[in-house]
Amino acid sequence: MSVPPPIFVQPTGWTSYFPVDFRYPVYSKSELEKAAQDAKVRISNDRPAYDPEGILARSKARNLSAAQLLLDLTTGPDNKHKALGPGWNEEHYFVPEIHARYPEGGRDGNGVSVRETATGTGLTWVAPMPPANPHFPFKNLYTCFEGRNIQNETSKGLPSGGGFHEIGDAAETIINSVEEAPVIVGMATGVPWPTPPDNGEFAWGLTDVVTVRWLMPGEGLVTPAGDQTWAEDAPWRPRHDQDPLRGTGADGGRNYHWFIFQHDRFVCTQEWVHNCIPKASNFLGLKCE
Numbered sequence: 001m002s003v004p005p006p007i008f009v010q011p012t013g014w015t016s017y018f019p020v021d022f023r024y025p026v027y028s029k030s031e032l033e034k035a036a037q038d039a040k041v042r043i044s045n046d047r048p049a050y051d052p053e054g055i056l057a058r059s060k061a062r063n064l065s066a067a068q069l070l071l072d073l074t075t076g077p078d079n080k081h082k083a084l085g086p087g088w089n090e091e092h093y094f095v096p097e098i099h100a101r102y103p104e105g106g107r108d109g110n111g112v113s114v115r116e117t118a119t120g121t122g123l124t125w126v127a128p129m130p131p132a133n134p135h136f137p138f139k140n141l142y143t144c145f146e147g148r149n150i151q152n153e154t155s156k157g158l159p160s161g162g163g164f165h166e167i168g169d170a171a172e173t174i175i176n177s178v179e180e181a182p183v184i185v186g187m188a189t190g191v192p193w194p195t196p197p198d199n200g201e202f203a204w205g206l207t208d209v210v211t212v213r214w215l216m217p218g219e220g221l222v223t224p225a226g227d228q229t230w231a232e233d234a235p236w237r238p239r240h241d242q243d244p245l246r247g248t249g250a251d252g253g254r255n256y257h258w259f260i261f262q263h264d265r266f267v268c269t270q271e272w273v274h275n276c277i278p279k280a281s282n283f284l285g286l287k288c289e
Contacts (some may be wrong), residue, residue: 006209008196016203017196024187024211027284029218032175039283044135045085049286051270052127053084055142055178066178067144067266070125087127087135095122098145098162098259117163119152120145120261129273138286139169139273142178147265161260164188167225168233171274171285174257175220178268183259186212187223190254212258221257222284224277228253 006021027035029050036049043052059069073084074091083090100118127133127140148160164186176183188210196202215221225233261267274285282288 006192008193008200010196010200011203014203016201018203018206019192019196019209021189021192021209022211023189023192023209024213025222025224025278026215027220027222029177029220032173032220032284035284035286039287041137041286043137044087047085049140049272050175051177052140053088053142055268056180059178060180065265066142066268067123070142070144070268071123074125084125085135087133088125092123092125095124095143098122099165100158100161100163102163116156116158118161119149119156119158120160120162122146122162123266129275138275141271141273142268143271144266144268145259145261147263147267148261159260160262162258164256164258166229167223167255167257168229169225169273170277171222171224171272172257173220173222173272173274173284174215174259175270175272176215176217177220177270180217181263181267182214182216183267183269184212184262185215185221186210186258186260187221188256188258190226190228190256192253220272222274222278223255223257224274224285226254229255230277 004023006019008017009020010017033048033050041049043049047053053073055066055069059066062069064072070084071092074088097116098118098120100116100120102115102117123144125142127136129139130137145162146160150160152158153160174185188208191207192209272286276282276285276288278285
């Protein structure tokens with residue numbers, strides 16, 4: 001996943017530049033399935049990496065939304081007979097906000113101001129990575145996002161959604177694998193190029209680039225960690241990551257992604273948390289070199 005430089009736009013009569021970039025590494029269902037197949041991804045009970053619990057097909061068969069089905073499979077009256085496959089938490093986690101506080105975690109006590117950037121809650125089901133979870137080769141999630149809440153938007157002056165958050169893992173892929181409608185997802189790159197041409201300046205200090213588009217059913221947006229993030233995280237990585245062969249990233253300082261909750265109901269996606277930073281040679285980071 002090489003990263004080309006952005007286009008620099010210099011309005012007539014200006015001495016500064018605006019960076020313009022349309023980077024949005026999106027892959028189709030067939031491409032995601034092929035990457036997992038070529039990497040010999042193995043999930044217990046012969047489940048696929050793409051929608052391993054078949055949530056889309058099962059929700060359609062039972063005329064339920066993906067969120068309703070996931071809740072029924074884990075908290076329904078006869079959930080023992082309908083539970084998710086091995087490796088998932090038995091009940092969902094309730095998330096009071098989706099990366100909507102910046103800095104993450106609310107570090108007010110350290111003198112760091114915290115700003116809310118979005119409003120909305122979520123539900124998530126997690127299959128951790130090995131060795132905590134022998135059933136999955138890398139971390140998987142099903143995450144359902146609360147429907148748009150116009151009242152909260154009005155009172156807080158914030159959009160319904162998840163805040164832009166920095167990718168600290170090797171990569172995170174948002175897959176629209178369990179819904180039949182598109183979802184709005186954005187990706188951002190912090191300072192995608194050190195300086196504009198001729199050692200010029202960024203206009204108005206606008207250095208970061210955001211690309212937003214519909215993520216269509218079946219598509220996955222792969223957001224790798226930026227080089228700067230990866231380098232800063234190096235001291236703690238050996239204590240948390242199990243594979244010492246995880247790769248180094250492509251050019252770029254910091255990468256982020258973001259959701260907006262445009263529907264009037266809970267909408268769900270699947271997430272992959274990759275073992276390695278995606279490259280052409282490592283099956284989108286699903287297998288380390």
